[in-house]
Amino acid sequence: MRIEDIMNNGKIKQAVYFLIQAILISSCSSGGNNSSSMQPILNIDKFDSPIAISVAGFNDKSYIYLANVNDDTVTSCLLQDDGLFSNCFINGEDNDAFSYISGVTVNSQNATAYVLNSDSIAACPIDVTNGTLKECTTTNGKGTIVDPLSIAVNNAGTMAYIVNGNDSNTIAICQINSSGTITDCSITTGNGMFNYPSNIQLNSAMKVAYVLNGAGNTISICPLNNNGAFDTCVNSNGNGTFNAPGYIAVNTKASYAYISNEDSTVSECHLSPTGTFDSCQKTSKDGSFNVVNAIQLNSHNTYAYFLNSGDSTIAQCSILSSGELESCTVFENSAYNGIVSMVYANIGSFDFLYTSNYQGGTDTNKVAMGICKFNSDMKLNECTGVE
Numbered sequence: 225m226r227i228e229d230i231m232n233n234g235k236i237k238q239a240v241y242f243l244i245q246a247i248l249i250s251s252c253s254s255g256g257n258n259s260s261s262m263q264p265i266l267n268i269d270k271f272d273s274p275i276a277i278s279v280a281g282f283n284d285k286s287y288i289y290l291a292n293v294n295d296d297t298v299t300s301c302l303l304q305d306d307g308l309f310s311n312c313f314i315n316g317e318d319n320d321a322f323s324y325i326s327g328v329t330v331n332s333q334n335a336t337a338y339v340l341n342s343d344s345i346a347a348c349p350i351d352v353t354n355g356t357l358k359e360c361t362t363t364n365g366k367g368t369i370v371d372p373l374s375i376a377v378n379n380a381g382t383m384a385y386i387v388n389g390n391d392s393n394t395i396a397i398c399q400i401n402s403s404g405t406i407t408d409c410s411i412t413t414g415n416g417m418f419n420y421p422s423n424i425q426l427n428s429a430m431k432v433a434y435v436l437n438g439a440g441n442t443i444s445i446c447p448l449n450n451n452g453a454f455d456t457c458v459n460s461n462g463n464g465t466f467n468a469p470g471y472i473a474v475n476t477k478a479s480y481a482y483i484s485n486e487d488s489t490v491s492e493c494h495l496s497p498t499g500t501f502d503s504c505q506k507t508s509k510d511g512s513f514n515v516v517n518a519i520q521l522n523s524h525n526t527y528a529y530f531l532n533s534g535d536s537t538i539a540q541c542s543i544l545s546s547g548e549l550e551s552c553t554v555f556e557n558s559a560y561n562g563i564v565s566m567v568y569a570n571i572g573s574f575d576f577l578y579t580s581n582y583q584g585g586t587d588t589n590k591v592a593m594g595i596c597k598f599n600s601d602m603k604l605n606e607c608t609g610v611e
Contacts, residue, residue, distance in 0.1 A: 333381025
């Protein structure tokens, strides 16, 4: 099955696509680390179907990183105070560090970008003078990293948690050294709780990891020990509200969590002091949600933004002081054309929402990115499309 078929059916979970890609390809990485030099190219043709976005800051400058699925490259751009891009580089052309990439995450503490390959993770140090990627080291964690679907890095930048695909029902827990390299890895099944996991989110305030299970309609709640390992995991079905949960955002201010379900609903869950789900309720907010593929909260935790991949819109919902979602409105813009990922970022004195479009930057879909500003009430206002 091609990714186009998945998109046409409204099934945009990266886990499914890259599981299929893993079956189609036969190349495998070795158990050790392999290094590949980067030669970033300054290029006006910035994007080739970006599917994942990460934003980080170094030396009082902000940079955006996008994983281009069509040509296995990563675009890095300086973000100006007005939110627009400048000094964009293409990283990874004619380089074997990237292969069937599915995501990019930046570790700001160690100035390292982690790129998810079909069978390994590439750890790429960042040149903080211009945001480009330097020599990358790929690893499969001596066999503990298998078809990685998603990665989460703790706030200290010392631990990485990698969700494995290929029906393994496991997560690789890896240490990160001071240079950002992934080193010692171990593998866990969450004491048998994981059931086709697809995503992971860390709640650093409560020292808990949430593992979203694609099957069984559950989320595994795993307390984090002082050494970063999982303690005993327990499963929750959100009082019966979870339906193949895909994404979660945590409101630490109000001790609330928002979880997207496959049936285009959202579960709102109050969190206990230990990070477990006290009580959950399910809502569609009068049809505001349509195949939610990402959730972002603003910096004040007063608004939640839900990426509707079903119709290329953003549902923007105000949040009560108690944590519940209040009213929702649906924002449409011509810059949204097959949106698949987004990130909320504060640049200088302003807030922006960056989105990427499926097959963006190609002849099929010229507009690759959307750069959207907010009104003073934190509702989306004007957007700029970037080709």
